[in-house]
Amino acid sequence: MTSKNTSKKPVAVIGAGSFGMAIANILAQNSEVLLYARDPEVIKKIATNKEHRGQKVHTNITATGDLSYIANTCDILFPIVPSSAFREMMQQLSPYLHPYHILIHGTKGLDIELGEGETLDNIKILNRENVKTMSEVIMDESVVIRVGCLAGPNLAKELAAGQPAATVVASHYNEVIEAGQQLLRNDLFQVYGNQDLIGIELAGVLKNIIAIASGILSGLNLGENAKGLLISRGMIEMIYLGKAMGGDVEAFVGLAGIGDLVATCNSTLSRNFTVGNRLAKGESLTEIIANMDEVAEGVNTIKIAKKIIDYHKVRAPITEALYEVLFEGLPVEKAIQLLMKYPYNVDIDFL
């Protein structure tokens, strides 16, 4: 297959995880793609096997480990690396970036700024100022301000299988949204635009919390009623948290919020769901993390969210219960009992 717009500059995907790989394959249908991987072995593997993370690698994709080459060749970059490595990646990339670059990230996690000797576990308070979304990290570390994000129900394995799906490109800049749409859209992939960058980022990030909870319910075989309850109450919690962190309600009722939530809460393909599921089956968190080959962002997000809840005094019982289950050894059954007794029963109060 030949590219539809070979005359245009290539685009880059930074990070060769399964989602990065899936996005690279979608982009490759319209453009030449440079795929950055940190590990030279992976680059070699992609070049020789033409296969990575269980996905076929499109012929328009070239793997490279050279960030300066990527920045000099491409105007539009899609960073898709785990949130814990995101800032470091940006620091390496930053010297090669110029204000004409456009960055659209696909990372659904948060970054935290810590003082010396501080860790997420020993820090006392964490407020919004110390917590950054990935778009904020990009602007912190580089001169790039035309920033966007990808969010929506985009399970990497389904995308790779060519099943129909849609995503949201969010950015303050119409130009970025249009560029994202042009590059990503194809017959099986619909692309929506949204101006509320922070809201969409947060929707994508916070849904991972609820996905873990959903995995737990599933692992305990608690049925569909319970799941319906979780999704709708979880959604409301996401909105509270999202509002406290500067997002609008609207973002959460769209594709990146409810859309993504429903997809991840029902799917064994989701890493976060898997974490919850295995927890319910009796494994410990350390065991689970040790033998997962990719990061489940939700685990870290719960830690951060807990601190945000404490500081901004948000009502978020599910997240708090999850925190206790994950990090303080509260038995799952006990947590569910507590939640069922939670003395609050107004259905909708955020609209």
Added chain:
Amino acid sequence: MKPKGTEKKKKKTFKPILSGTQEWPVVQLSKNRKLFIDKVVDEAFAKIRADNPKKNELREELETTLYREQLRIRQNPWKVDPDDEKRFWNKIKDELVDLVGNGNHREKEEELLKKILHRYTDEIAGNFRKSRYRLAREIIKFGFARLLNATRVKRFGAFFRNEYSLNDKIQIVGKAKQVRKLAKIGTVVMVPTHFSNLDSILIGWIIHVLGLPAFIYGAGLNLFNIKILAYFMNSLGAYKVDRRKKNPIYLEALKTYSNLAIQEGAHSLFFPGGTRSRSGQIESSLKLGLLGTAMEAQRNIFMDHPNKDGKKIFIVPVTINYNFVLEAPILINEYLASKGQERYYVESDAYSSSYNLIKFMIKFFTKGSDISVSIGRGMDLLGNYVDDKGNSIDKHGRFVDTRDYFMSNGELTADHQREEEYTIRLSKTIVKEYHRINRVFASHLVAFVAFQIWRKRYEKLDLYDFLRLPEEDLYISYDEFSDTFSIIRNEVFKLKKKKKVNVAAHLKNPLEEVINFGIDNVGMYHSRRPLLINKKKQIITKDLSTLYYYHNRMDGYDLEKYF
């Protein structure tokens, strides 16, 4: 000028950066006034025509404008309005009526549009005259110097002495040297905070002291109602902004005027807060209209100069700090009246006649305590700091090419939505910079501390009920006040270390001295003083609302949590 022996501290004096006034951009602009107006009209005309391409759109635009203008003439006439105002709009009306029923009259409509634009632009355009500028400058300098000496040196004949000059009264701190350098290599857009009507004149004088050529600046047309102020402002390069006219045609004319003047290299001054801060807070949101014109002008310059030899535009934030704002009681009442309920209110000026103004000026310059003007570091239009050569530097210390922000797919492009976002971003950076370069006076801090102590005592009351408390009931023991003040002052020093605010030198004096100095100075010439110490050594207030005003100056630093 000053006798050498009496000089206490060394004052910097700045030579003019351009030797003659001939080369001043503003002089060039006024010389070619007619041509320039035509250019503005043409450009604004093209823009409005392009924005209203459909058959009836232009007609609707004209009709709405006519309707609003007639309403304005009836409901809110000003002294400064020209006599033929009614006639002009009646004629437009007649001509529009003639068009009714006829099919396509685009051509005629465009002619009317041009007529209106021409009238607007002519009204906006400044009338800078070199000779008057010099005269005005001398009057300000001479007059104020006399007044200062008459009151400060209390001896017979002091009126004719030269011991104090305006320089002693107004401290200029910050990046004065840099702004001079930047004005030589590029176009400076100065954006000061706005607390008092005096700002316009003060800043004009500062610009002169810095040795910079006169700036053009938008001044509210209402100020031109006052003859004497009008004289000064005309002389200092002001163009007129009429806040009553909010119709798109007028706004386009205004924006195009500013945009083209900046492109011509005229250094400009905006009060980006729009009007004086009613609440006493440092501006927290800025009007984007005029800032946007600077953005557009920069992009146009880049596009017109593919060889990169176009001038760069530098944004220079400035804060002005007073111990005493004459208008404070009126401003804060307007603020309180309008808050919560966004209703229109007719501006009432503290000095609507020349007489009142002079009275105010005398009071101000003879009694008012010192004023400080902080000049911020220059920035490019994206809020990157620039070095003395005008190079933009990002926060990691790397050079950035400002052009690159306007590039897309390897080409310079005009993208209005993008520029709107950039302007929002710039305005946020300016606000942050205001807070950073703001110099905390003892008077601001005592007001803040006293108000917060009282506010905490009546936490359950909403702000309005709180402000209605009888002032007699409010007092703070000196010890309590001084303890709290000391804590808050410490927090301010911490902020200063983090470069989030600046402090006046006097704030570092011994505690009691600072407190007394602050209380003596805060709003010192209001008939009802915001803060006093009574005979029992208690802190009391005579006017809680005005105290609230001065307190607000310290808003936005998150200091409330320490009470």
